Amino acid sequence: MKLTILGCYAATPRTITNPTSQVLDIKNRLFLIDCGEGTQVQLRKNKIKFSKINHIFISHLHGDHFYGLVGLISTFMLLNRINDLHIYGPKGIKEVITLQLRLSNSWTNYNLFFHVLESKTSEIVYEDEKVIVTTIPLKHRIYTNGFLFREKIGDRPLNVEAVQSYKIDKCYYQNIKKGKDITLENGQLIENSKLTFDPIPTKSYAFCSDTIYDESIIPIIKEVDVLYHESTFLQQEEVLAEKTMHSTAKQAATIALKANVKNLVLGHYSTRYESIALFKEEAMSIFSEVLLADDTTCFEF
Amino acid sequence: MKLTILGCYAATPRTITNPTSQVLDIKNRLFLIDCGEGTQVQLRKNKIKFSKINHIFISHLHGDHFYGLVGLISTFMLLNRINDLHIYGPKGIKEVITLQLRLSNSWTNYNLFFHVLESKTSEIVYEDEKVIVTTIPLKHRIYTNGFLFREKIGDRPLNVEAVQSYKIDKCYYQNIKKGKDITLENGQLIENSKLTFDPIPTKSYAFCSDTIYDESIIPIIKEVDVLYHESTFLQQEEVLAEKTMHSTAKQAATIALKANVKNLVLGHYSTRYESIALFKEEAMSIFSEVLLADDTTCFEF
Structure with a gap:
């Protein structure tokens, strides 16, 4: 399981930081998660093959998580994409993409499917023979889902x-x-x-951005291998975090601890701080296995 | 008069090239012309003050000319903009921007005015005591305008x-x-x-992207100081240019010659060619004063 961070900073794209987008490579499937402005350029920089992306998961409709989507869809057209493209995201996503394609008097030359999410409880949104994806309902200023990617338990190897x-x-x-x-x-x-051996342990990845501190997600993400949990702020901005419905590094670590996950990846940093190392320091006072996402970093689990 | 090219390549944003956007500094006014994806990052790279941009002109609603607009509008919010922002563009532009703001449950904390263009003949879209902006109706696959920026003739200096x-x-x-x-x-x-001297000669800038070769624009752009004319293709792709309603470098130069402009700036290059120097070479066989736009170049006239 490989996680490539294309962007992991909050709010506006800047010369050196990108808004949220990441690629999860799990069982040879490439899942694009969120798609802030500039994602298609970040895909190129990270040498990720556009044609391998068939499923895009959008957590919510704040600009820093989806303003790059319409451009990517258009680029897929220009690259003469053939494969179906599936987009999973909140109500409104189909409307906003189709409006823009209609205004440019164009349409995709491939099949474009929208899977509109409205449920307030966790649901399966994708499933094939090897991977299952479920939503993680998050509490943010607008309707938001995280996503849990889980390899299916394979056959028991024959003795x-x-x-x-x-x-x-x-x-x-x-x-x-x-x-x-x-x-x-x-x-x-x-x-x-x-007659058999125990099957190879499966990997799981939970993506949780953006959300206020919310213990109700713990049963869903319990014991995952990797939890990406937003940490927009440090604990000194706890009041601001609550007001804007974001989390602090300490809160992210508390969720990781209580859910007994193996690894915590932090991201969605506010750019107000001098160094993102501060996030890791704060989180490690609560939970030991902390990794810092940064643009163009790649984790293998 | 200063022209900063933020992006001047056709189609998709790439790691080294950006879609159309440019800033015209005329009589101390900063006009943003087109706004492809990544424009706000290009503004930062070129150290252009966001707060100085009060007027944005959008030629047409193809993605490579306006997918960066909604992100820029959102960033203006995050930067606590106060000044009014005026956007001039085709019908549909208000709908697509407001839909996206509505879906993110946000609105601008500054006044946002849309000036919707529908006329098929040249019209004044902006005027103050020093500058006047008129549309240049262009022929492209969808409704498209170029823009003519002209300094007003000032007072006659007293003898x-x-x-x-x-x-x-x-x-x-x-x-x-x-x-x-x-x-x-x-x-x-x-x-x-x-009792007076003749007034200081005024500058004029005509932006024409995207368009098929079209002599009907000549009376509007006649004798401008600077003509930016798209040259998506070289003459060897003349048939493709006509089919996609774009121009070749030779055609851009022919328009420059017939309109008797002072300088021709080429741009909106297809990325199929080895070097953009080929565009200049071709254009100069027709017209001598040819400049090549490139991302992050800046021209002073």
């Missing part, structure tokens, strides 16, 4: 030596890998655990 | 020696500077030309 010792016919292997017990021709029941 | 020799009272100076003749107390008529 080849064991199945051969019982002389089990190959036609049963598929069922065994799915976890089923086997009754031999002599009537003896062989438990699956004797 | 102080002459007025003193006639013992003319100071209370008449204002009228004389406006070009009026004077009758002395003895009844003698003094022609204005004896």
Whole structure:
């Protein structure tokens, strides 16, 4: 599982910082998460193949999370994209994109599907044979979702030596890998655990930006491998964080601790601070496994 | 008169090239012309003060000319702008900007005025005591205007020696500077030309992007100091230029020649060519005073 940060700063794009966008590479699928202005240039800088992006998840309709989307959709047209493109985001997203395409008297030469999110409870928004994506309802000034990406538990690897010792016919292997017990021709029941190994542990990634400190997300993100949690402010701006419905680094770390996640990635920094190292310092007073997102950093988990 | 090119390439923003946007500094007014994605970052790179931009002219609603506008409007909010902001552009521009602000549950903390253009003939869109801006109707795939920025002819400078020799009272100076003749107390008529000098020549700038080769613009841009004319293609792509309703470098130069302008600035280059020097070479076979726009170049006239 690989996470590439295209942008992780709050508010306006600047010469050296970009608004929120990131690419999650999980089980060979590339998911684009949020798409602030300049995302398509950041994709180029990070040498990410445009044609590999088939699913875009938009957390909410504040500009620093989606103003780059319409440009990316247009660029896909110019690049003669063929693949379907799926966009998951709040109500209004279809309206604003289609209006802009209509005004430019153009339409996509590929299929563009909008999956409009309105639920206030967690729901599955994407699922294939290897990955499942669910929403994480967040509390922010407008309707906002985080997204939980989770690899599905794969088949149980066959214990080849064991199945051969019982002389089990190959036609049963598929069922065994799915976890089923086997009754031999002599009537003896062989438990699956004797025929297989435990499956390879699956990875999970929870993206939570933007949100006020909110413990109600903990059951959804419990024990994920990686939690990206916004930390717009430091604790000294706690009052401002609450007012603007953002979080502090300390609050992000508290959520990480209570949800017992493996790693916490911080991001969505206000640009008022001298150094983003301050965010890590503050978070580590609560939780030890803290990583700092920064534009064009790439994490492998 | 100073022209700063923020971006001058066609189609998609890339790591090294930006879509159309430029700033004209004329009589101490800063006019932003077009606003492709990334314009606000280009403004920062070129150290142009955001607060000095009060008027934005949008030629047409193709993404490479206006996808950066909503982000700039949002950034003005975050920067606590106070001044009114005026936006001049085609029908639909108000709808698309206000929809996006509404979806983010925000509104500007400054006055935002839209001046919606629909006329198919040239019209005055802006006028103050020193500058006048008129549209240049262009022929492109969608409704498009260029813009002609013209300094107004100022007062006639007083010939102080002459007025003193006639013992003319100071209370008449204002009228004389406006070009009026004077009758002395003895009844003698003094022609204005004896009392004043010719006014300082005024500058003019015509922005024409995007357009097919179209001689009907010539009467509007006749003898301007600077003509920016798009040259998306070279002449070898003449057929493609016509099909996409763009111009070649040779065609841009032909317009410059026939309109008898002083300088031609080329831009809106397709990125298919090895070097933009090819555009200059081609144009100079027709017209001698050719300048190449490039991102972050600045011309003083």
